[in-house]
Amino acid sequence: MIDLLFYVLMSIGLCFVFLGCVGLLRMPDVYCRLQASTKCVTLGTGSILLAALAKTGFSAIGMKALISLVFLFLNSPTSAHALAKAADISGIKFWEKPGDEKIYPAKPRPTVDSDIE
Amino acid sequence: MNQLLVFILLFGIWKLMTWSNDLGSYIAGILSALFITLLYGKEFPYHPKHTFQIRRYIIFIKFLFVFLYQMIKANFVMAYRILSPGPPIKPGVVKISLRLKSPLGRLILANAITLAPGTFTLDITEDTLLIHWIYVGTTDPVEAEEMICGNLQSILKEVFE
Amino acid sequence: MILLFSFLTLCVAMCVYRIFRGPRAADRMVGIDILGIIMIIFCVLLSLSTGSEWYMSIAIAWAIIGFVSTLTLAKFLEGRNLND
């Protein structure tokens, strides 16, 4: 039973990590790449850490896996947010499908030069 | 009171981290947790008044289940978007209103939106969240809030305020 | 176990491709961020296959350092100084 849980969680995690990396290759601009890779890789890593916790039970490996699980779920969205905000400030445009109408008015972005004297 | 709770939390994490059972481990844990509490105990974002209200924990567990469901759904939606040819995406930016005041609640809401299907938080100000959406359904703020975070915000408002 | 490691090596190859190829600096930073998380998975798998708990401490340390370095890169990309 425990073995079955271990294999299921591990294969789910590896599949999602692989999908996240494929998304890193296929998406057209920075923001979409960040979306695809952050979501898939975070859930995949969480699933693999849970698999380690299920395999070893209450031991040193399992507890450290639990700590790094909490740490990862707190930090990974935050670093994604920081990267996206930095890319927005540094002036990278959003990708649009050719032929679509503009959906949103672009917000005024401060350029890099204004921060530097 | 706040600092006592931080001390207990840190000592628990120390025991989980080292996972040994001799006397020296207890002494070192107590000393280092005391040191960190004296160094940084006041700044730790914690709600000491809310700690012993059981109702909030029950609502928070409900929030965790809603969030888990959203996250798994997000991954399957994203897998569909990645694997189908000529990715079916229409990225754009929408605004939704933010009514939470407590910093911990705002943090958890922003991170939950980042892991929810097709969206992530691009910027945060006093009362609005700027959200990048990979397939824009609507540009109206109220409808967008209904579609993106559902009832997450009201649940978090019950937990943290 | 060999199969899992080769699978992960494929993921690392994709990230490295993105780091080398990325048209702007932000793409490379996304690649570096994801690479850091994949290294944590490597540590967990090594820990499970050898049975020693020490690899897990490396995983936690790697998570901490990866978080701080990503924030540093983001702040550099914003064009600000360390003190701002």
Next chain:
Amino acid sequence: MKKKGMSEIVQSVAKMVFPFIVLYGISLILYGHITPGGGFAGGVILTGGFVLLVLAFGTDYAFRILPVNVAKALDSIGALGFLAVALLGFTGGAFFYNFLPKGHIFHLWSSGTIIISNIMIGLKVVAALFIAIAVISKARLIRTKDGFQYKQSGERKR
């Protein structure tokens, strides 16, 4: 007046995560003789925590937690303490002689003087790297005709 530091989410996360980074660094230092880690690795992790504070809030906040004068004192204490442990080995007859009693194997107190040396090395590394960060954070990026250039902008005038 522009607001200092990064966005609000990063600040909240930094406040939550900083105590755990410090706790993990201390545990790496104290368990350096029976697990991987040791003085240098733990010191670098601790400095990572302070770098996180500097990034999220600016240097003033970080200097309120660990003032520069205290860091200078810790630097000297680390170096002198390490030397003192080494010299006290002459009580047993040799430089770096392990004169303290050794306890049970794989417990925390099982190595005599090694743990004290590790603590001293950790203090030294934290203080030195923190002072280096404090010096670097005073540099400013200036755009000139040729490109970017770093310039030191202190209050001190020559």
